[in-house]
Amino acid sequence: MDLTLPRTSPESPLDHTAMLLVGHPNVGKSVLFHRLTGTYVNVSNYPGTTVEVSRATARFDRALSLLDTPGVLSLPGRSDDERATMRALLHEELRLAVQVGDAKNLRRTLTLTALLAELGVPMVLALNMSDEASARGVAVDHKALSEVLRIPVVPTIATGGSGMQPLIDALDVAKAPAPLLHYDTDTEAVVQEATALVEELAPHPRLASRGLAILFLGGDSEVEQWLQEKSGDDYARLVALRCAADAASSEALAARLAAERGRAADALTKTVMDQSAHLRRPMAQRVGQLAVHRLWGWPILLAVLYVVYELVGVFGAETLVGLFEEQLFGEVLNPAVTDFFNRIFGAGWFTDLFVGQYGLWTMGMTYALALILPIVTTFFLAFGVLEDSGYFSRLSVIANRMFAMLGLNGRAVLPMVLGLGCVTMATLTTRILHTRRERLITTFLMALAIPCSAQLGVVLGLLGGMTFAGTVIWAVTILFVLLFTGWLAGKLVKGRRIPLVTELPPMRLPVLGNVLKKTGGRLKWYLIEVIPLFLLGTFIMYMLDRLGILPWIIRAGEPLVTGWLGLPPEASAAFVMGFLRRDFGATGLFALSSQLSAEQAVVGMVTLTLFIPCIASMMMIIKEQGARTAALMVGMIVPTAFLVGGILHQLLRIFW
């Protein structure tokens, strides 16, 4: 049967509007998405960059909506991001799918093709990173592969734009792939029985019943849910069939199905792929191995941290902030704006609202643009380079032992490192973790003890300029709190620890254009999110001051802030500001720096670092974990922050 997409039939799949990009993690789906739509989504060199489906209109067909899905390690889906891809397959009006595969790892690509083929969706296979495959001596016979699969197979290099036009042309002749295998007799009988049941109880408008049956038998929770909704009470018949099949063999049915698909992919790979012998190991591989070496890994990590510190803590927080805050804003902009308001409106509440102590310009905009912006810019640049180099994945290997103490594995390092950029986005990235337990502990630790880039920059700016020992005490205290509370959480949260198994993507030289694009995108997002919040925070401070509430809060907070933490009474204002954003509070403390001793600066920054997560992070935690869990977290985090700050104050009084 010819399944080529007819262009004119009124009942053709052309009535459907979506094209899905699907594939393993870190194979270049998002770069391809950018090439095909012009819409930039975040692209990085580690698995799990995309955790939600992105959508944009195709450049070459304005009626076609392209969907970039999170990478799937395997289907049936097990993690949240795999489930997101399965939801897209089930619920989108699919016209066709493009499977993006890693050309140098054809066997794995074809294992996924074997499953997608069962779903009967018209497909094109884009074998991406074909340059990396060639560099490793891998040659794929695309024509032969296309003949076996009976779908177009196109070699691409998405980062360089190569193969894009042939890929677009191939979309017109997308076809449902030929099945790669028939399972062994017993398994095949179960598959056929389940297929008949799905066909009878819950036929899908676009996906083949056989594919859904295989996914159901493999335990895909999204397919289970869909079938349950459609088949009602009869769903029990499907469950009974699966239970019986599972009981009939010593090996789990899901594993049997996956193993057979793997064998079929292996056989086909051997037929269409040629591997040159005696190639030298690529330099990138040797560098990558050094980065996770049991001895060399640590000095490399220290060197990376030192370079980041020099760029963010010294160049960003000292040099650039000095230029912006003292010279541009302090000597030029703020006097000019103040003069303007005084001349036009005279002294009074309105002028104060803009250029007073809690003025929207002199406080809100100055904090956001002069203090925070230079710091986050340098941080995002450093972060982008590290992301694209492939180093972050290697951190998960180095940090695995430490994370094992927290009941997690090294995979949790990725959200935490991303949290140093922005805790809000990183909370979303916890979806790459496999269990709810891992996601809960990681989210809690990030909300408690991971400072975002803006806050980190302010901390480095204040403490770095004041006392190196203070910076070390701050870092050690935060690390101790992170490890201790993580250890406690690991003991208290039910569930078992999953040992680490992870892919290490190749080390690559970051492409400057991509790093700059990402930095630009993040800065835009930062400005959109932060400036309104900073202005709102400043306005609240202004109103509290105007209504006489701020002095009252300062007096009321005195026993805690002055008595317990040993800070000047005015620091209460920083904590009020911290309720909106921790970095806003930290900046408030920064502004008080001339009144603080080194000990007070350390205690204040430790307490504010551990203080309540910002409003945006809270919203994300509520979205991901629910309101009750979020409230519980806040209930634990705020007292912990003051407890740790107070204990540190007492210790420093004795020993420093």
Next chain:
Amino acid sequence: MSNREHLRLIGVPVGSKIRLAEFDPALDPLQREQLLAYGLSVGHPLEVLQQSPLTVVLCDHVEIALEHAVASDLWVEKLPRHAP
């Protein structure tokens, strides 16, 4: 499968070319599924790149890091040094 002796992956020297012989029954089924998804299937050739702090194997040009708890549940057989 050949009749070479089976060793636990965790005990194989760095640089060895090996073939995955079998999964230990003690291995968690979900973890086994994950390994299969990474391409670690029975009979497939691998190269041991590292054993510390984690076991790292090269599988079809992709490096896979495995915690020792997992590597000790993988039985492998060594291939001759000149194997491709």
